[in-house]
Every structure is written in C-alpha cells, then in structure tokens.
Amino acid sequence: MPVMHFHVIWPDKTQTHCYSPSLVVQEYLQVGQSYPLNDFVQRCREALHIASERVRAKYSFACSQALDQLAEIEHLAAPFQTQADAQVLVTAFS
Template identity: 45%
Template structure:
C-alpha cells in the first residue's frame, strides 16, 4: 500500500499536502483538477475512508492517520466559502 500525497492549492493560494496511506486517492483526484471546497471535502472523506478500510483489510485495524487527516481537512474546509475552488496540483 504505497503512501500517496495529494498536493493542493486552497482558494487563497496556500499550498497543502493531503496524506493517504493508500494510492486509492488516485481514483478520486486528478492532477490539474479544480473542484469546489464542498466537493473536495466530500471526496476527501470518501477517499480517505476507503484508504483506511484498505489498511483494515490488510492489517486488521483502521488507519488512524487517515482518520486524523480527514478531520484536519474538514476543519480547514470550514474556513473557506464552500463554492470556492481548490486545485489538485499533483499526486505523488
């Protein structure tokens, strides 16, 4: 399960990196994609939930880092107008 990072640019041009314990996030995000904060939050929750579940299937326990990252993203998204756009810069 390769650790994968989604590099993003918030609506205020701040950059950030979203951690995932699984490359499954590549099924949800594409480099260059622009989506609303609301859509990003929803998709992030789904992708990180699936990543955590993959860890559970392989190791027998959920990934608390994925859960913590989902919470961090939720908190950050609350500081932006949900109709503003987030850019997916790259996925590594």
C-alpha cells in the first residue's frame, strides 16, 4: 500500500509533515491550497479514516498511525479554533 506524506503550514507559520497510509489524501487536499481550519481538519478526518479502513481491508486491522496522525492534527488545530480567519496551507505531497 503506497504511503503518502503531506506537508502543511499552520496559521502561526509552523510546519508539519503528516502521514497517510494511502494516496486517498490527494482526493481531499490540494497542494498550494489554503483551507479554513475547520474544513482542513474535517478533510483530514475523512481522508485518514478512509486510509485506515483501506489498511483494514488489506491487512485485517486498522492503521493506528493514521489515527494517531489525525489526533495530532486535531491537537495542533485546537489553539487556532478561536481565530475566525485561521487557514492551513498544504505545501507538498511526498
């Protein structure tokens, strides 16, 4: 199963390299696109759950790394929840 990393810049200009066990994230995010914070988190939630389920279908167990990555994204997003204009920029896939 192909692994994908996606790179993002948070509203405070910090960068995070995120993991997905599947290429499905390309269906939910686009390089060079900024997303409102809540939209970004929701897109990641959907993509990483699908990715985890693809692992389950192939190997008979969910991908804990995908679910851990989602938890990290939600944790990193939390401080920006009060910023009405908070955006997350997707900078690369690798």
